[in-house]
Amino acid sequence: xxxxxxxxxxxxxxxxxxxxxxxxxxxxxxxxxxxxxxxxxxxxxxxxxxxxxxxxxxxxxxxxxxxxxxxxxxxxxxxxxxxxxxxxxxxxxxxxxxxxxxxxxxxxxxxxxxxxxxxxxxxxxx
Numbered sequence: 001x002x003x004x005x006x007x008x009x010x011x012x013x014x015x016x017x018x019x020x021x022x023x024x025x026x027x028x029x030x031x032x033x034x035x036x037x038x039x040x041x042x043x044x045x046x047x048x049x050x051x052x053x054x055x056x057x058x059x060x061x062x063x064x065x066x067x068x069x070x071x072x073x074x075x076x077x078x079x080x081x082x083x084x085x086x087x088x089x090x091x092x093x094x095x096x097x098x099x100x101x102x103x104x105x106x107x108x109x110x111x112x113x114x115x116x117x118x119x120x121x122x123x124x125x126x
Contacts, residue, residue: 011034012037012049013052014033014055014056015052015056016056020058020060020061021033021060021061022056022064023061024063025064028071032077033055035077036055036067039081040054040085040110040114043085043110043111044089044108044114046111046114046115050114050117053117053121054113057117059113059117066084067083068080085110088109088110089108089110091109092105092106092108092109093106093107093108093109097112102119
């Protein structure tokens, strides 16, 4: 994301510093948050606010676990985030997950859970 895009579309701050992705990233949280927000939005085509909802959720915590696993094998933060995104985008929503969460079958996991978090937030606001 360019500086102009960042100014026009500022990256939302976490609303869950203790848990979710941010909490899971511990000492790397600040840098990882900015990188993950942009990379996930680019990968899924979903808006930054939807990505924030995902990263602040328990699903975001699971995503941080995958990033940290990549860090443990020697990848740098940006490489680890991209590896985790590739992993999440590589799997698709199966029948069981579709029934449990109401996410359409066949979507990449990452896209499905970002959308799920957005829809859940919208339904709570009604």
